[in-house]
Amino acid sequence: MKKIIKNGIIVTATDTYQADLLLENGKILAIGKIFSEQMAEVIDASGCYVFPGGIDPHTHLDMPFGGTVTKDDFESGTIAAAFGGTTTVIDFCITSKGEPLKNAIQTWHHKAKGKAVIDYGFHLMISEINDSVLKELPSVINNEGITSFKVFMAYKNVFQADDAMLFHTLVTAKELGALVMVHAENGDVIDYLTKKALNEGNTEPIYHALTRPPEAEGEATGRAAQLTGLANSQLYVVHVSCANAVEKIIEARSNGVDIWGETCPQYLVLDQTYLEKPNFEGAKYVWSPPLREKSNQNVLWNALKSGQLQTIGSDQCSFDFKGQKELGRSDFSKIPNGGPIIEDRMSILFSEGVQKGRISLNQFVDITSTRIAKLFGLFPKKGTISVGADADIVIFNPNIERVISAKTHHMAVDYNAFEGMKVTGEPISVLSKGHFVIQNKQFVGQAGNGQYLKRAKYGMLQQFEEKLLM
Template identity: 80%
Template sequence: MKKLIKNGIIVTASDTYKADLLIENGVISGIGTNLSPADAEVVDAKGCYVLPGGIDPHTHLDMPFGGTVTKDDFETGTIAAAFGGTTSIIDFCLTNKGEPLKTAIETWHKKSNGKAVIDYGFHLMIGEINENVLNELPQVIEEEGITSFKVFMAYKNVFQADDETLFRTLLAAKDLGALVMVHAENGDVIDFLTKRALAEGKTEPIYHALTRPPEVEGEATGRAAQLAGLADSQLYVVHVSCAEAVEKISEARAKGFDIWGETCPQYLVLDESYLEKPDFEGAKYVWSPPLREKWNQDVLWNALKTGQLQTLGSDQCSFDFQGQKDLGKDDFTKIPNGGPIIEDRLSILFSEGVSKGRIDLHQFVDITSTRIAKLFGLYPQKGTIAVGADADIVIFDPLIERTLSAKTHHMAVDYNAFEGMKVTGEPVSVLVRGEFVIRDKKFVGNLGSGKYLKRAKYKQYTCKNQNETVSIQPS
């Protein structure tokens, strides 16, 4: 059935205007004033922004880690994402050394098929590079539409790859048209600092942060950037948390390197002191990179405003406080790394960013949707409001005030990382390809309605200055 969204204010990464929005067969078929097609269901968006659906480029759903599995899977995780205004996610598909890449991809399809209520794609972890892997990569891109590869520079003896693997992945990605993503921390140094802390009897959650200081993130970020420049390839640094990493990304971009940076809501509003909460509650805030000293927040906000960082991911990786986080009760290294973030990503950025004047409304849309769509081969199908684009729409009330809490969130996890935080702005209704998933703040979607996204190749190979706006068209 046709839908006509009326009386709302349409906001994209470049424009704000009042207009009617016509949806037919899952796509936007018309934008104009006083539209009145026959047989269309009228949706009143008075007093609300009409935004392109959020895209979360960084999630870990139904992922095994630290002897357990994330609490949110593709059912609960995508429902929570929808409540938060996210209509597409890109989840990380983990691989095992010695196994075909196809095996890992099939596993992730099984995890997601029949469960997701929003659209989804996969990034592919690269833990080793050899002839078998190199021979599989073209097939992964052409058949699966997976055009982004993740390399871990941390988690020694678990996920960590060496510099040769990273460099050869960058070279392959350059030739194949893929974007290389890095978790940038110096895993070898972290491993030494961690062992030393445990030997000294330092087992509390705060030592997770103290053994992963900002210097190890800055060093790894700079190293990855230099390797990307040497390979003349493209790099995306995930979950940037500190000034040291921002500085290295900024320096590399100033040199013309094709490098992009992502941060996350938790680094914008939480700080290292949360890991010192009594009664082991600091474990709720154990993730990697760790929370930093509070002054880093101003650096990150400024980096978003000036374009040194370009996107906001959630790094959703939820574990219950009771029964999962407490696996590390006597040893911080055994606390499963990660937090529940997916539902609150847009609201926090709007409330703390737009409402407080740190970024403008167009930057908000670009950071949470448009730029992500461009970088990861989804634009202009997704990431904008235009005729012919998927009707992934968020009707967003900018004036609603509420308090974030585990009592009201829709994630499966037993705590909220932002418990008690007051925010302004909330998604009221959310449509994916023209169908309501959330309507008037109630879930009305169907399990399995989410569509797997085959993504286009990466197109942008130059980045001449830090504030450059790119236009990337999928092939």
């Protein structure tokens, strides 16, 4: 059945205007003012913004880590995402050394199949570069549509890659048309500082931050940027948390390096003092990179406003406080790293960003959806409101005030990192490919309705736009 969204204010990355949307067969069929309402479901969006569905480029659902598994899987995680206005997630497929890439990818397909309520794609972690991996990568890109590779510069003896592997990945990605994503922290320095802290009897959660200083993130970011320039490749720095890393990204961009930066809501509104909470409560805020001193927040906001950071991901990686975070009660290095962020990503950016004048309404759409779609091979199917695009739509009331709480969130985890925070603005209804997932703040979707997305190669959009200009 056709749907007509009427009386809303449509907002894209470039335009803000009042118009109606006609949806049919999962697509946006027309945009205008006069549509026949016969044989159509009419949705009144009066007083609301109509956004393209949010895209979360950074999630870890049903992921094993630190002797346990994230609390939110592809069902609870995507339901929570939808409540927050996200209609697409790109999750990280974790690989193991010696394991064929196709096996890891099939494992992730199995995790998502029959569970996801919104569309999803995968990034591929690169744990080693050898002849076997190089032989598989063209199939990963061309057959699976996985066109982004993740390399860790941290987690020594677990995920950490050396410079040779990172550089080889960058060179290979340039040849194959993939975007390299990097977790930029100096894992060797962190390993040294962690062992020193534990040897000195310092086991509390705050030492997670003190052993992962901003200098270690800045150094790794600068090194990754230099290697990207040397390889003439492309780089996306995930979860940028501090001024040190922002400075390195700005410097590299000014030198012509093809580098992009992502930050996360937690770094924009929370700070290092949260890890000092008594009775082990600080463990709720253990993730990597760690929360920083509050002075870094303005740097991150200014970088988003100026376009030096371009996207916001959640880095959703939830572990219960009871039973999971408690694994590190006597040793901060054993606290599972990660937090529950997926549901509140867009509301926090709108409330703290748009409502407080830090970013514009159009920048909000670009940062949460459009730029992500362009970087990760989903545009213009995703990330915008245009004729022919998927009917992934968020009807968003900018005036509703609410208090974030674990009592009302839809994640499976037992706490909320933003507990008690007041925000203004909330999704009312969310459609995925023209079908309601959230309707009047109630879940009406179905597990398994989300579809796997094969993504275009990096740079294909730029080539297409250049041809249009010729």
